Amino acid sequence: MAFELQKLPYAYDALEPYIDAQTMEIHHDKHHAAYTNNLNAAITGTSVEGQSIENILAKISAQPVAIRNNGGGFYNHNLFWELMTPGGAKSPGGNLLKSINSTFGSYQNFKEAFTKAALTRFGSGWAWLVKQGDSLVISSTPNQDNPLMDLADIKGTPVLAVDVWEHAYYLKYQNRRPDYVDAFFNVVNWDEVAKRFKG
Numbered sequence: 001m002a003f004e005l006q007k008l009p010y011a012y013d014a015l016e017p018y019i020d021a022q023t024m025e026i027h028h029d030k031h032h033a034a035y036t037n038n039l040n041a042a043i044t045g046t047s048v049e050g051q052s053i054e055n056i057l058a059k060i061s062a063q064p065v066a067i068r069n070n071g072g073g074f075y076n077h078n079l080f081w082e083l084m085t086p087g088g089a090k091s092p093g094g095n096l097l098k099s100i101n102s103t104f105g106s107y108q109n110f111k112e113a114f115t116k117a118a119l120t121r122f123g124s125g126w127a128w129l130v131k132q133g134d135s136l137v138i139s140s141t142p143n144q145d146n147p148l149m150d151l152a153d154i155k156g157t158p159v160l161a162v163d164v165w166e167h168a169y170y171l172k173y174q175n176r177r178p179d180y181v182d183a184f185f186n187v188v189n190w191d192e193v194a195k196r197f198k199g
């Protein structure tokens with residue numbers, strides 16, 4: 001059973017003006033589709049064919065780089081689309097906010113720390129808010145690595161993620177990654193983040 005490209009949960013232009021329609025279309029239909037197809041090609045005939053993506057990522061250090069890169073790309077983009085929405089809450093609430101406040105001092109401090117992780121990731125990669133037990137921690141990973149991988153420096157359950165590959169922002173923001181990350185905060189799906197935090 002091959003992995004399937006998940007449909008975008010909204011229209012290409014739904015996140016305008018923060019994320020433009022052309023970027024969304026290319027990002028999903030070309031980049032995410034390629035990770036999905038290349039993952040399927042890489043696992044065909046191997047011992048991990050038929051396993052869940054979570055199981056594959058949990059033991060990724062035993063796999064060739066094609067499965068690491070494309071398995072990460074497949075999982076990370078599935079997650080990323082779900083973590084954004086048009087017209088969502090402007091900030092987190094409930095137990096998620098309580099945990100953010102107790103960990104980082106305030107939502108504003110969290111936002112600054114997450115943004116710093118996104119801006120200081122050299123080259124292509126991701127910034128993460130990761131749940132470890134009842135705790136929260138911010139991290140970043142190179143390429144398509146993620147916190148579910150056994151080889152990640154900071155392991156846990158990803159609850160928020162931002163893609164800082166240039167393909168995620170270059171058409172609209174060119175080299176201005178700070179403007180893109182700032183815009184991203186306008187389309188975060190805090191209900192989905194809270195759901196993943198609750199586990």
Ligand code: MN
Nearest residue numbers: 031163165168
């Ligand atoms: Mn991407």
